[in-house]
Each structure stands twice: as C-alpha cells, then as structure tokens.
Amino acid sequence: MSNQRMFPLGCEFYLQDTVELAKRILNCLLISESPEGTTIGRISETEAYTANDPACHAFRGKTARNQAMFGTPGHSYIYFTYGMHHCFNVVSASEGVGEAVLVRSIEPLLGLELMRKRRGLSKEIDFKSDNCQNNEAGRQKLGVALCGGPGKLCQAFGLDLSQNGLDLTQQGRLWIGCPNEEMQNVEHVIATPRIGISVETERLERFYLKGERFLSRNK
DNA sequence: ATCTCGATAGTCT
DNA sequence: GACTATCGAGATC
Numbered sequence: 001m002s003n004q005r006m007f008p009l010g011c012e013f014y015l016q017d018t019v020e021l022a023k024r025i026l027n028c029l030l031i032s033e034s035p036e037g038t039t040i041g042r043i044s045e046t047e048a049y050t051a052n053d054p055a056c057h058a059f060r061g062k063t064a065r066n067q068a069m070f071g072t073p074g075h076s077y078i079y080f081t082y083g084m085h086h087c088f089n090v091v092s093a094s095e096g097v098g099e100a101v102l103v104r105s106i107e108p109l110l111g112l113e114l115m116r117k118r119r120g121l122s123k124e125i126d127f128k129s130d131n132c133q134n135n136e137a138g139r140q141k142l143g144v145a146l147c148g149g150p151g152k153l154c155q156a157f158g159l160d161l162s163q164n165g166l167d168l169t170q171q172g173r174l175w176i177g178c179p180n181e182e183m184q185n186v187e188h189v190i191a192t193p194r195i196g197i198s199v200e201t202e203r204l205e206r207f208y209l210k211g212e213r214f215l216s217r218n219k
Numbered sequence: 220a221t222c223t224c225g226a227t228a229g230t231c232t
Numbered sequence: 233g234a235c236t237a238t239c240g241a242g243a244t245c
C-alpha cells in the first residue's frame with residue numbers, strides 16, 4: 001500500500017458505460033471502515049449487469065429489493081441470496097436506470113486478521129504460518145480463502161443489507177479509492193461468461209486482468 | 220482437478 | 233412452489 005494520498009473515485013467515474021466501468025474499476029481499492037476496524041483490498045474480478053439484460057436484477061423493473069440499483073451512481077447495491085450470502089455491487093448508470101457492477105473477488109491488502117475473524121477461519125487457515133505469508137502461493141491461497149468470491153468478500157469486509165445504498169464516493173463506512181492514475185490497463189482485461197446465472201450466458205461480461213491470481217474461479 | 224450436494228431464507232410467479 | 237449474481241464439505245478421478 002503506501003504513503004501516497006488516496007482519493008475516492010467521484011460520481012462521474014460511475015457514469016461511464018457499465019461494461020466499461022466493470023473493466024476500469026479493476027485494481028481500484030475497496031475500503032471498509034467499521035467500528036471493528038479497517039479492511040482494504042484491491043478489486044480483482046467483476047461482472048457487468050445492464051438494463052437490457054435478463055440476468056440483471058433490474059431487468060423486470062424496480063422492486064423493494066433492487067431499488068438501490070436505480071439510484072445514484074457510485075452508491076452500493078447489496079442483496080441477500082441463497083439464504084445466507086450477501087453480494088456487493090457498485091451502482092452505475094444515471095438515476096432511474098438499473099445497472100450495476102458486481103464485485104466478485106478482491107485481493108486483501110490490509111486488515112487480514114479482521115477479515116479472518118469475520119470469515120470464521122481460525123483453524124481452517126493457518127494465518128500466521130510461513131505458508132500463508134512469506135510466499136506468493138501462500139498469499140494467493142489465503143487471499144482467495146478470505147475474499148475469493150462475492151459472498152466471501154462481503155463477509156470479510158463486514159457488509160450486509162445495512163450497507164445497501166451507501167455513497168461510495170466519499171470517505172466513510174464504505175468507499176472506493178484510486179491509488180494512482182496509471183492503475184487501469186484496460187487492454188489487458190480478460191472477458192469471460194458470468195458465473196452462477198442461467199440466462200444470457202453468451203455475454204462475455206465477467207472481467208479480470210491478465211495474469212490475475214485472486215479470482216473466485218479460474219478459467 | 221472436478222463433481223455433487225446440502226444449507227438456508229428472501230423474492231417473485 | 234420454484235428459483236437464486238454462493239459456499240464448503242465430501243466423494244471421486
């Protein structure tokens with residue numbers, strides 16, 4: 001991480017085309033500041049959900065559950081699914097248009113001990129061992145166990161429905177930072193089918209950077 | 220490495 | 233009543 005000052009991404013960033021945003025937000029940092037402590041991670045895998053897409057929660061119109069998607073860009077849309085998991089999305093497109101980017105995976109950078117606690121990984125992952133901290137394979141294994149999936153990262157960052165609809169463009173409970181201007185290398189983005197959906201599977205709207213190791217799944 | 224399956228509850232038809 | 237933008241364990245190869 002660093003000593004250089006990090007600034008939150010502004011509302012205009014979230015108003016670009018949603019598919020483009022899903023690529024450009026790769027490598028940006030998610031910061032969660034809760035009473036328990038701060039966790040920070042690098043966004044490493046995303047999916048785009050646009051208004052004309054039957055797989056998008058907003059496709060059939062506004063409901064109590066999905067209303068945040070129709071709200072201000074740069075806010076959070078968090079929903080509960082499978083009876084036990086939460087998923088975190090970044091709202092895009094202008095007010096009244098239901099589009100968002102699902103954050104599927106994160107490389108944990110700061111607050112790993114708090115993440116481990118929230119994830120309930122005490123014995124499963126030997127957090128202090130050399131195996132998990134002193135080499136790349138260990139870092140990857142630990143990172144994926146903590147934040148390698150949409151449900152996992154919500155748990156690690158302490159996110160549930162009470163963080164639905166928060167403004168991510170201001171430093172606060174939950175926000176997204178840009179470490180420097182050169183972070184986005186969009187030409188190295190890999191696009192694949194999205195995960196866990198049964199329609200529109202031909203769309204290549206899941207994104208990660210070439211060589212990325214912190215993914216919810218490989219391939 | 221890849222698979223199958225159970226857990227668990229909110230949402231929508 | 234069916235489905236779900238998931239996860240982890242256990243079986244199998």
